[in-house]
Amino acid sequence: MEVDRELVEAAQAGDRWALEELVRRTHRSVYTCALRLVGNPDDAADVTQDVYLRVVRKLGGFRHEASFSTWLNRVTTNVAMSTLKRRARRFAVEGAAVPAETRDPAPEPSERAEAVALARRLELLVAGLPEGQRQVLVLRDVYGQSTEEVANAMGLTPGAVKVRLFRARERLKAELEAAEGGQVVALAGRRRATGRRSR
Amino acid sequence: MSCHSIRPLLPARAEELTVFEARARAEHVATCTRCATEAAAYSRLGQALAVMANLEVEPADGTLEEVLVAIGRRRTAVTNPRVLAAAGASGALVATVVVARAVHHRRQTRRHPVRRRPVSSRLRLPSLPVPTPALARAK
Numbered sequence: 027m028e029v030d031r032e033l034v035e036a037a038q039a040g041d042r043w044a045l046e047e048l049v050r051r052t053h054r055s056v057y058t059c060a061l062r063l064v065g066n067p068d069d070a071a072d073v074t075q076d077v078y079l080r081v082v083r084k085l086g087g088f089r090h091e092a093s094f095s096t097w098l099n100r101v102t103t104n105v106a107m108s109t110l111k112r113r114a115r116r117f118a119v120e121g122a123a124v125p126a127e128t129r130d131p132a133p134e135p136s137e138r139a140e141a142v143a144l145a146r147r148l149e150l151l152v153a154g155l156p157e158g159q160r161q162v163l164v165l166r167d168v169y170g171q172s173t174e175e176v177a178n179a180m181g182l183t184p185g186a187v188k189v190r191l192f193r194a195r196e197r198l199k200a201e202l203e204a205a206e207g208g209q210v211v212a213l214a215g216r217r218r219a220t221g222r223r224s225r
Numbered sequence: 226m227s228c229h230s231i232r233p234l235l236p237a238r239a240e241e242l243t244v245f246e247a248r249a250r251a252e253h254v255a256t257c258t259r260c261a262t263e264a265a266a267y268s269r270l271g272q273a274l275a276v277m278a279n280l281e282v283e284p285a286d287g288t289l290e291e292v293l294v295a296i297g298r299r300r301t302a303v304t305n306p307r308v309l310a311a312a313g314a315s316g317a318l319v320a321t322v323v324v325a326r327a328v329h330h331r332r333q334t335r336r337h338p339v340r341r342r343p344v345s346s347r348l349r350l351p352s353l354p355v356p357t358p359a360l361a362r363a364k
Contacts, residue, residue, distance in 0.1 A: 045296065046293055046296075049289070049292055049293060049296065050289065053284065053288070053289050053292060054281040054282070054283065054284065055281055057281075057282060057284040057288065058280070058281045058282040061282055067284075067285065070284070071284060071285060071288045071291070074284065074288060074292060075291060075292050075295050078292050078295070078296050079295060079296060079299060082296050082299055141272055141273050141276045142276055142280070144269075144273040144276075145273045145274070145276040145277045145280055146280065148270075148273055148274060148277060149277060149280065152274075152277070163274070167271060167274040167275065168274050168275070168277045168278050169278055170275070170278070173241065188241070191236075192233065192236055192237070195236035195267060195270065195271075196236055198270065199236070199266060199267060199270055202270070
């Protein structure tokens, strides 16, 4: 998700075109994050809309202390968690969050091909995790939020986050090994992924 | 330390461990092939999960358009002259009512000033019966 500071500043200044361009560039990322958290395409679309309504309200207060994508991720997390709490219902996880197709926002270097291929397979397995484990794993390991940030977003203690995280990683690794019939080590390849993390 | 003790530390990232835990894990993994393999697997799993942040799911057709319409509607609601005029008129009406009530209350107070009781009478405690031998006998 590439967002120029100038574009954000123009949107903050009230430029309608800039705001719409901001939405066009970021809506897939927001939708993806929402889908991973709520586990349901329809609700992910609702969350996406609510995120941008909140962005319109709060954009004036964004001070560029963090990157816009980091800020947007936090807004998405908060809206998704609020939606889940408000509706207070559990979604059927199996099959619900399986994306029909994933795509890369930018061409990946060839040396990352194996990590990207593994990440695509992981998408399906992550969607099948129990809701609480999935949310913690997505926020911590996919979007790089700190344990404290995850705890605040989910209304948990840091200790509870660590427990869920441990179980989610253990389960994911076991399921990946079962699905692929081998060790994650062999699947992941020898090369280290160079994925950009937002901290 | 034994494999049993180290096993709970294997899925953790380095920054999630205390210095003691990180050192214990590193020392054990250096001497235990099985735990080293597990640790490497978790490490690569973490790297692949990080790559997921760059993968995007295409939303259903119409999602983007719905978002643009929703934020356009909100912006229109805020900047539409009719909406602003209605909001201004409502505000003026509320302000008029508040001022009128305040003036009325002030006039009423001047015509019929409230006589406040002296502090001593307001704070007076209820008189309790003084315990006397006669009262005790009556009970």
